[in-house]
Amino acid sequence: MRRFLKENSLGVVFGVLFLVVLGAQAYAGHATFNQQQLTEGLPPISLGRYLTSASFGADVAENWQSEYLQFFLYLILTVFLLQKGSPESKKPGESGLESDKEQKVGAFADENSPAWARTGGWRTRVFSNSLGLVMGLIFLASWSAQSIAGVAAFNEEQLADLQDPVTWSQYLTEPDFWNRTLQNWQSELLAVASFAILAIYLRQRGSPQSKPVGTAHTATGIEG
DSSP: OHHHHHHTHHHHHHHHHHHHHHHHHHHHHHHHHHHHHHHTTOOOOOHHHHHTSHHHHHHHHHHHHHHHHHHHHHHHHHHHOOOTTOTTSOOTTOOSSOOHHHHTOGGGOOTTSOHHHHHOHHHHHHHHTHHHHHHHHHHHHHHHHHHHHHHHHHHHHHHHTTOOOOOHHHHTTSHHHHHHHHHHHHHHHHHHHHHHHHHHHOOOTTOTTSOOTTSOTTOOSOOO
């Protein structure tokens, strides 16, 4: 167990932090929701009821979809686009899908290569893009979940204000949906751009996401 935790400490720590923060969000969101209920002269609800509410579901899903959009775009765009001096970029002249030899696929696979990297054909094509495909699918699934939970939460507010509810397709054109969506997208895109550019000039000693401390600012695609 100790060896497992040591070899997988990054994933374990982030998993634990995720659960802690999600729990904290649930408690804070529950308190905020009940404050709003009391303001509107409505009875408060239990934590369990809040966790199954459309309001909580929409809040969670809107953050998830933006995170996976960030990863999906980052994976795809860094195949072809460059940022001189950034460890997050390929070196100049190396953009593109790279050769089979460089990627160790088909005839160039070695004994440790995954089976689908060796077989060729559609299996190798799918496996070659599997990370981007899964990230993209998770983004679409969480964005769909946001829209479904969001329309339910929106209609609860509509009914409370004695206004007509809207359909799911109508909600997709509502400012509420796009406000929830775009406020997360812009923050994720800013974060990625900031990291890629700041990593040109700044360092974090010992981190594989940073260049070695003494590496030149112009060095590209070099990680510590």
